[in-house]
Amino acid sequence: MLERQWSVAANQRDLHGSEQDSEFIGIADIISFIRQRIVLIMTFPLLGLLIAAFYVATTDSVFTARTQILIEPKIPQLLQQQSGEINLSLDTSQVETQLAVIRSEKIALMVIDELGLMDNPNFKHMNSPGIGERFHRLLKVMEDATASGEVSQEEPPQAPLAPAGKAQEVKNPTPKLSEFERRRRVVETFQASLAVQRVGVSYAIDITFKYVDPELAAEIANATAAAFVREQLETRAAAAREGVAWLEKRIEEVRTQMNLATQMTQEFRAKHDYRVGRQLGAAIVDGEVVASGEGEGVTRGGPTLEELEVTADTYRKMYESLLAAFTSSVNQQPYLIADARVITQATRPLVASHPRKKLVLALGGLAGLMAGVGIAFARHTLDRTIRTPRQIRDELGLECIGELPPVGWLRSFGRLDDVLRRPASLFTRNLRSAKAAIGLAESAHPLRCIGITSATPGDGKSTVASNLAALYATSGVRTLVIDADRPHSTLTKRLPNSPAPTGEDGHSGEQIEGQIMRVPGMPFDLLPSTASDAQRLLIASNMKAAIHQLESYEVIIVDLPPFTSGLHGMAAASVLDGILIVAEWGKTPVDLAAELSRILQVTKASVIGVIMTKVRRLSIRQYRKRAAQTAY
Structure with a gap:
């Protein structure tokens, strides 16, 4: 066949x-x-690029300001110790302690109070906008692009796009908060935008702050570094003041006790010195102490001259030691310096750190391509034509x-x-x-x-x-x-x-x-x-x-x-x-x-x-x- x-x-x-x-x-x-399947495969990357472009166009630009400080914990000891006794080692726990201090609420409150962030209406939490707000922003951008160059003189200039969540706040105003609640929210916003990390294994620490306003981000980053340095100085100064105050109080107490002991010794010697000497001589001759009624009261019922002299001498040495420590503390107060110093000041960032437009577009296209290939492969597998x-x-x-x-x-x-x-x-x-x-x-x-x-x-x-x-x-x-x-x-x-077909067999008899x-x-x-x-x-x-x-x-x-x-x-x-x-x-x-x-x-x-x-x-x-x- x-x-x-x-x-x-x-x-x-x-x-x-x-x-x-x-x-x-x-x-x-x-x-x-x-x-x-080229049409199907290429449709999804284009769709992914459109979604990524929509995300980029409707997302607030976030700027990251960075400042850097250097931890030098042994500078005060360098001014006090001899060169052979200096130890400049720094372990990880000490650095982590400094990082925790920078992240603490104390530093946050210092910066908030210094810059007046509680009274700054522009300092708000960076919420991600909802889908409705994103479409509203997209329409706003399209309207601005269409009306560029054709702005009417009678119409006032339109306000810029509000940060994420601002439109919702206008439509749905939140109830009035107490001072404590407002302060807590500002602190949470501050800590959410602050990032602190160690640079490798060095003693340098990066302090970064992210916000939609580049000027404010740089200002807050610098204020945070300055607040950390200032906090160290204030802590050391407060400790020094407390130490000096304690020494002053202790010196006054020891001086009073020293004077009292010296006075008692002098009075005892003036009243009993001769009689005691004669009685002691008689005791040496006779082999026993023969004391009169008055002598017995002195030797058995009260302190001896030797005890009073030892007590007075002890108080005198304590007083001299405390006085030397007080003099040293007073002399060291001018050398109170922080363990850290700023090595890089934050400046206004010129480029937004988020969203990363090229990366978002690339990921959108790649995700779309993967989805397109996957769907095309599924259709190819299930296609029985x-x-x-x-x-x-x-x-x-x-x-x-x-x-x-x-x-x-x-x-x-x-x-x-x-x-x-x-x-x-x-x-x-x-x-x-x-x-x-x-x-x-x-x-x-x-x-x-x-x-x-x-x-x-x-x-x-x-x-x-x-x-x-x-x-x-x-x-x-x-x-x-x-x-x-x-x-x-x-x-x-x-x-x-x-x-045309008639459905009738009109030619049935023909060949x-x-x-x-x-x-x-x-x-x-x-x-x-x-x-x-x-x-x-x-x-x-x-x-x-x-x-x-x-x-x-x-x-x-x-x-x-x-x-x-x-x-x-x-x-x-x-x-x-x-x-x-x-x-x-x-x-x-x-x-x-x-x-x-x-x-x-x-x-x-x-x-x-x-x-x-x-x-x-x-x-x-x-x-x-x-x-x-x-x-x-």
């Missing part, structure tokens, strides 16, 4: 290529996938002998006489290539009667039949076209000056040759669907008899009904020399076409191959490229 010969030749040609290609995805498959010649080989076991493109934007497919109107068009060239492929198959088996069918109506089989017949006729071959598609009668309706018409402007003859014998030709025996009666025609092309119109049209396929299946690109279901191929094989019809219609130009170029690669 023709089909077996054609399939065997195709299988031998693709023995080492197609079977392996069906298991692996190559670069050609990827390029083919991109070309088929015929799109590629390889798909026809794999799914139907047939060869695609031609791909016919759409002729124009206004027509979904070509005219019935397109090969005559535009003989140099891509449509004509591809159909001529399909005719040549039929000629190659004809070398093994004569193809005089060719049936053309499709899986569904509207696939373009009548157009293929008419133009293919025109190609045969213009090459000098006497050609007849039989419109056996009675349910649709496309050829009978559309060919010029052909009789089939007498019902054939000559179509004006066309090089072939037509047996319209209105002829009485046209419907009966769908019976295999009638078709076989008609072929013998039409021996004067070298080529007979039969426009068979589509597969969905019923199986009655498939009965005559077995007596025809070959069957062409027409499938519409991206519309004909693979399963339905496979079922049509199976039915034709059951009826022992010889299937020549498949012609795809309405194929996009990119698919044709890809097919030509693959055909050239196969040839080499």
